[in-house]
Amino acid sequence: MVEVRLERVTKRFGRVVAVDEVTLSIRDGELFTLLGPSGCGKTTVLRIIAGLELPDSGRVYFGDRDVTFMKAYERRAVMVFQNYALWPHMKIYDNVAFGLRLMRLGRGEISKRVREALEMVRLEGFEDRYPNQLSGGEQQRVALARALAVEPEVLLLDEPLSNLDAKLRVEMREELRRLQKEFKITSIYVTHDQEEALSISDRVAVMNRGRIHQVGTPLEVYEEPIDPFVASFIGRASTIYGIMTGVEEGLAVVDSGGMRFKGRLLEKVPEGSRVVAIFRPEDFTFGQEAEGLNMFEGVVDTVIFLGAHFHIRVQVDGVELLARVEPRMVPEKGSKIKLSIDPDQVKVLPTPNKS
Amino acid sequence: MMVWVRGRFRRLLFELDPTSIAFISIPLIIFLFFLIYPLSEMLVIAFTKDGNPSLSWFMDIFTSRFYIDPIGQGAILEYSPDYNLLYIQGRDHGVILNSLIVAASVSGIAGLFGLLVAFILARYEFPGKSLFRVLSMTPLLLSPFVNVFVVKKLFEPFGLLNWLLHEVLRALPFRVYFDGLAAVILVQSLTFYPIVVLNTYSALVNMDPTMEEQGENLGAKGLGLFLRVTLPLSLPGLLAGSLLVFIFSLEDLGAPIVFHGHPLARKLISFQVYSRFISETGVRSPEIAALSLILLACAIAVFIAIKNYVMLRPYATVSRGGRWKPRLRRLGPAGLAAVYLILPLLVFSSLPQLGVVALAFSERWAGLLPEGLTTWNLIQIFVNPRVSRFLINSLTYALISLVIIISLSLMASYTASRMRFRGASLIDALITSPIAIPGIAIAISYFYFFSNHFRGTPVDPINVLQFNPAPILVLGYSLRRMPFAARAIFAGLQQVHVNLEEAAMNLGAGRLRTIARVTAPLISLNILSGALTSFVYVVGEVSLSIIIGVLNMEYAPMTAYMRDVWLSAVGSLQIAAALGLLLMLMQLSVILITTVGLKQRYAFMGV
Ligand SMILES: Nc1ncnc2c1ncn2[C@@H]1O[C@H](COP(=O)(O)OP(=O)(O)OP(=O)(O)O)[C@@H](O)[C@H]1O
Ligand SMILES: [Mg+2]
Numbered sequence: 001m002v003e004v005r006l007e008r009v010t011k012r013f014g015r016v017v018a019v020d021e022v023t024l025s026i027r028d029g030e031l032f033t034l035l036g037p038s039g040c041g042k043t044t045v046l047r048i049i050a051g052l053e054l055p056d057s058g059r060v061y062f063g064d065r066d067v068t069f070m071k072a073y074e075r076r077a078v079m080v081f082q083n084y085a086l087w088p089h090m091k092i093y094d095n096v097a098f099g100l101r102l103m104r105l106g107r108g109e110i111s112k113r114v115r116e117a118l119e120m121v122r123l124e125g126f127e128d129r130y131p132n133q134l135s136g137g138e139q140q141r142v143a144l145a146r147a148l149a150v151e152p153e154v155l156l157l158d159e160p161l162s163n164l165d166a167k168l169r170v171e172m173r174e175e176l177r178r179l180q181k182e183f184k185i186t187s188i189y190v191t192h193d194q195e196e197a198l199s200i201s202d203r204v205a206v207m208n209r210g211r212i213h214q215v216g217t218p219l220e221v222y223e224e225p226i227d228p229f230v231a232s233f234i235g236r237a238s239t240i241y242g243i244m245t246g247v248e249e250g251l252a253v254v255d256s257g258g259m260r261f262k263g264r265l266l267e268k269v270p271e272g273s274r275v276v277a278i279f280r281p282e283d284f285t286f287g288q289e290a291e292g293l294n295m296f297e298g299v300v301d302t303v304i305f306l307g308a309h310f311h312i313r314v315q316v317d318g319v320e321l322l323a324r325v326e327p328r329m330v331p332e333k334g335s336k337i338k339l340s341i342d343p344d345q346v347k348v349l350p351t352p353n354k355s
Numbered sequence: 356m357m358v359w360v361r362g363r364f365r366r367l368l369f370e371l372d373p374t375s376i377a378f379i380s381i382p383l384i385i386f387l388f389f390l391i392y393p394l395s396e397m398l399v400i401a402f403t404k405d406g407n408p409s410l411s412w413f414m415d416i417f418t419s420r421f422y423i424d425p426i427g428q429g430a431i432l433e434y435s436p437d438y439n440l441l442y443i444q445g446r447d448h449g450v451i452l453n454s455l456i457v458a459a460s461v462s463g464i465a466g467l468f469g470l471l472v473a474f475i476l477a478r479y480e481f482p483g484k485s486l487f488r489v490l491s492m493t494p495l496l497l498s499p500f501v502n503v504f505v506v507k508k509l510f511e512p513f514g515l516l517n518w519l520l521h522e523v524l525r526a527l528p529f530r531v532y533f534d535g536l537a538a539v540i541l542v543q544s545l546t547f548y549p550i551v552v553l554n555t556y557s558a559l560v561n562m563d564p565t566m567e568e569q570g571e572n573l574g575a576k577g578l579g580l581f582l583r584v585t586l587p588l589s590l591p592g593l594l595a596g597s598l599l600v601f602i603f604s605l606e607d608l609g610a611p612i613v614f615h616g617h618p619l620a621r622k623l624i625s626f627q628v629y630s631r632f633i634s635e636t637g638v639r640s641p642e643i644a645a646l647s648l649i650l651l652a653c654a655i656a657v658f659i660a661i662k663n664y665v666m667l668r669p670y671a672t673v674s675r676g677g678r679w680k681p682r683l684r685r686l687g688p689a690g691l692a693a694v695y696l697i698l699p700l701l702v703f704s705s706l707p708q709l710g711v712v713a714l715a716f717s718e719r720w721a722g723l724l725p726e727g728l729t730t731w732n733l734i735q736i737f738v739n740p741r742v743s744r745f746l747i748n749s750l751t752y753a754l755i756s757l758v759i760i761i762s763l764s765l766m767a768s769y770t771a772s773r774m775r776f777r778g779a780s781l782i783d784a785l786i787t788s789p790i791a792i793p794g795i796a797i798a799i800s801y802f803y804f805f806s807n808h809f810r811g812t813p814v815d816p817i818n819v820l821q822f823n824p825a826p827i828l829v830l831g832y833s834l835r836r837m838p839f840a841a842r843a844i845f846a847g848l849q850q851v852h853v854n855l856e857e858a859a860m861n862l863g864a865g866r867l868r869t870i871a872r873v874t875a876p877l878i879s880l881n882i883l884s885g886a887l888t889s890f891v892y893v894v895g896e897v898s899l900s901i902i903i904g905v906l907n908m909e910y911a912p913m914t915a916y917m918r919d920v921w922l923s924a925v926g927s928l929q930i931a932a933a934l935g936l937l938l939m940l941m942q943l944s945v946i947l948i949t950t951v952g953l954k955q956r957y958a959f960m961g962v
Binding site for chain 1: 365366368369370372852854855857858859860861862863864865866868872873876877
C-alpha cells in the first residue's frame with residue numbers, strides 16, 4: 001500500500017560493511033525479493049526498513065515520507081523474523097493478537113482476525129498452544145500469521161519459509177503470493193533460495209557483500225545477468241574468462257586459452273578487452289553438429305545425479321564446463337564427449353573490476 | 356559541522372524515548388545524588404578545617420603513632436608458663452597499618468584455603484563430596500556478631516577446642532588463646548574464605564578443559580601443570596574472590612565489636628570510625644570523615660590495582676557458550692587422605708553456624724557447650740514487643756528496599772544490555788560499584804549528607820529526638836544491595852533474544868509496553884531470585900544499621916539489636932542467636948527457592 005525507497009543506504013558493524021550504498025525502489029503492492037548468499041546483508045536491509053537499525057548514512061522513504069529516523073513502533077512495516085521471534089510465554093492466540101490489541105480493536109474483531117490469520121497459514125485450532133509445543137515449520141507460520149493479522153503497509157519477510165518441507169514450502173509460497181496480491185501489501189521477501197525467488201517475485205534484487213548487483217524481473221536476471229556473480233548465483237553457470245578478439249556477424253569472438261567460441265555481447269566492449277562468458281548447463285546439446293554452433297570436445301570428469309536430470313562436468317582444454325544431461329543419455333565418467341551450444345545462449349560480459 | 360551535530364542528535368533521538376530516557380536517567384540521578392555526591396561531600400569535609408581547605412585532619416592521622424606505627428609494638432605470640440597458655444594476639448602497627456595487615460592476611464589465608472577447596476571441588480570426585488561442598492558454603496550463612504561470638508567461645512582457654520585438642524587428644528602441649536588482631540584474622544578468614552571458593556570454583560569449571568589437556572600434551576604434570584596452566588587461568592576468579600574478601604575484612608565491624616574487650620581489636624579503622632562516631636554527639640568531628648575516606652581509599656586502591664585481572668561480580672559467572680564436560684577425576688589413596696584431612700577444617704569453619712543454632716536453643720553458655728534446651732529465645736522474637744519491633748523494622752525496610760532495588764536494577768540493566776550508545780555500560784558499572792565501597796563509608800557520608808542538607812527535618816541525624824532513620828536506611832540498603840539484583844537481572848536479559856522485543860516494537864508496541872509485556876515476563880525468574888537474594892542481604896546488613904539505624908532505637912533494625920548485646924550489654928545473647936538463626940533460615944529458604952524452585956543461581960556475599 002506504499003512505495004518503499006532506499007537511497008544510498010550504508011550500514012557498518014565495526015569493520016564489516018553489512019549494507020553498502022544500497023539504492024532500491026520497491027513499488028507499491030509489489031512482491032520484491034532480496035536474493036543473496038548468507039551474510040550478504042539481507043536481514044540488515046530489512047531491519048533498516050523496519051526501523052530496528054539506523055543506517056549510518058542514506059535515507060529510507062515510505063512514499064513521500066522520510067522514515068529514516070522514525071522509530072520502529074511508529075512505522076507500519078511488520079517483519080517476520082528469520083528466527084520467528086515468537087513470545088514463548090504467550091499462547092499462539094496471544095502472539096497473533098498482540099498487534100491487533102495495540103490497534104485497540106474490539107474483542108470480537110480481534111478474535112475474528114486472529115482466526116482468519118491462522119486459517120491463512122493453515123493453523124486453525126492451534127490457538128491454545130504455546131510456541132514450544134509447535135514444530136519449527138508451524139512456528140514459522142505463526143510468525144507469518146502474526147504479521148499478516150495486522151495488515152501492515154509493508155511486509156518484511158526474512159526467509160519465512162526456510163524451515164518448511166519442500167511440498168509445504170511450495171504451497172505456502174503460492175498462498176503467500178495470493179494473499180499479497182489480494183491485500184496489495186508492499187512486500188520485501190528475503191531468501192537465498194533462487195528457485196523460490198524466481199517463482200514468486202515481481203522483481204528480484206541480487207545482493208552480495210552488502211551491494212546490490214542487479215535488480216530486475218526474474219526473467220531478466222536469469223536471462224541477462226549483468227555480471228558473473230549474478231549469473232552464477234541465479235541458476236547454475238560455467239563462467240569462462242578470456243579476451244574478446246573481435247566481432248563476427250554481431251557475435252563476439254572470445255579467446256580463452258586453447259578455447260575459441262562465439263557469444264552474445266550483453267554490453268559493448270572494445271576489442272581486446274578482458275571478458276567473461278557465461279554458459280548455462282541447460283543450453284548445451286550433445287552430438288549435434290551444425291553450422292554456427294560453438295563446438296567443444298572434452299572428457300567427462302564428474303556425473304551428478306539431480307533427480308529429474310544429471311549434471312556432468314566436462315574438461316575442455318583445461319576449462320571446466322557444466323552441462324545438463326537427460327537421464328537416458330548419461331555418458332560414462334572418463335569418456336570423451338562432444339557438446340555444442342548456440343552462440344546466442346552464451347552471454348559475454350566485460351570482466352568486472354575486482355573490488 | 357552543523358550538519359554533523361544535527362546528524363548525531365537525530366541518531367541519539369532515534370534511540371531515545373520517554374521510557375529509555377527514564378531508564379537511563381533515574382538510576383543515574385539516584386546514584387549520582389545518593390552515592391557519588393555524599394561520598395564527594397565527605398571528601399570535602401575531610402579536607403576542610405575551620406572553613407578552609409586543609410590537610411590537617413590527615414596530617415594528624417598520618418603523623419600519629421596511634422594510626423601508623425611502622426615499627427610496631429608487642430609480641431605476636433606470648434607463652435605463659437604459669438598457665439601453659441599460648442597467647443596469640445598480633446603486633447600493633449597502628450590503626451591504619453593494622454587494618455591493612457589484617458585485610459591482607461585474611462585475603463591471603465582465605466585465598467590459599469579457598470583455592471585449595473575450590474580446586475578439590477572442581478577437579479576431583481570422592482565419597483562425601485556433597486558434604487564437603489555444603490560445609491564449604493556454610494560460613495556464608497549470615498549471623499552477624501553471633502557467629503563471631505561462637506568462635507570466641509570455642510577458642511577460649513577453657514573452651515571446646517582447647518579441651519578437645521589439649522585435654523582429650525593431647526595434640527597440643529599447651530592451650531591456645533586467640534585474641535586481638537589474631538582473633539579478628541581468624542574469624543574473618545573462617546567467614547570469608549567461601550567467597551574465594553565460589554569465584555575460583557566457577558573460574559575452574561568454566562575453564563576449557565582442552566587448555567589443561569594441551570598443557571599435559573606438552574609434558575606438564577601435577578604441580579607444574581597446576582602452576583603453569585590451571586592457576587593462571589583461574590587467577591581472575593581467585594583474585595576477584597580475594598579482593599572481595601579484602602574489602603569485606605576492611606569494612607567488617609562484627610569481629611572487632613565482639614572482640615573489643617582486647618585493645619588491639621579496637622585498633623582497626625572500621626572500629627575507630629565506629630566508636631568515634633557513636634561516642635560523639637551532634638556534629639561529628641571531620642576526623643571521622645577523614646578516617647572513613649582512608650577506608651574507602653584503601654578499598655578502591657586495591658580494587659584499581661587488580662582491576663585489570665578481575666571482573667568484579669557478586670557471584671560466579673554463568674559460563675558462556677557450551678558447557679564443557681568438566682575434568683573430574685577420582686582420587687587416589689594419598690589424595691583421599693589429604694582431602695579427609697581438610698574435612699575437619701571445613702567442619703571447624705562451619706562451627707560458628709552450628710554454634711549459633713545451639714545457642715539459639717539454649718539457656719546459657721558457660722562451660723564447653725551451650726546448655727539448657729529451650730525454645731524461649733525463639734518465641735521471644737515474636738512475642739516480646741521489645742524484640743519483635745526490631746524484626747518488624749528490618750522486614751519493613753527490606754520490603755521497601757526491594758521495590759527500589761528491583762526497579763532501579765531493572766532500569767540500569769536494561770540500559771546496559773539493550774541501549775546502543777557509549778556510556779550505557781557505565782550505568783551498569785555504577786550500580787555494581789557499591790560492592791567495592793565499604794558500607795561504613797556510605798553510612799558516614801550519609802550522616803554528613805543528611806545532617807547538612809536536611810537540617811531540622813526528621814531525616815536529620817543530629818536532630819536526635821525526632822530522627823527517623825527509616826528513609827536513610829532504605830536508601831542505603833537499596834544502593835548497597837543493588838549489585839545482586841542487577842547481576843541476576845542482567846544475566847536474565849542476556850538470555851532473552853533481542854528479536855523477541857524487536858518483534859513487539861515492530862508490531863507497534865512502544866518500549867514501556869514491550870518491557871512490560873515481553874521482557875519482564877521473560878525474566879521474571881531472574882527478577883524474583885534477585886529480589887529474594889537482596890531481601891536477605893538487606894535484613895542482614897550491618898554497617899548502615901548500626902551507624903545510622905541505632906541513632907533512634909525505636910526504628911532500629913534487628914542487626915542493631917544484635918550489636919547491642921556486645922556494645923551496650925542490653926538484650927540477650929541467646930535472643931541475638933535466635934535472630935541469627937532466623938536470618939540463616941531465611942537465607943536457606945531463599946537459596947532453596949532460587950536454586951531448586953527457580954533453577955537460578957544464588958548470589959552469595961559476606962556481611
Ligand atoms: N549486530 C551486528 N553486529 C555485528 N555484525 C553484524 C550484526 N548484524 C549483522 N552483522 C554482520 O553483517 C553482515 C550481514 O548480516 P545479515 O544478517 O544482514 O546477513 P544475511 O544476508 O541476512 O545473512 P543470512 O542469509 O545468513 O541470514 C554479516 O557479515 C554479519 O556478520
Ligand atoms: Mg538473515
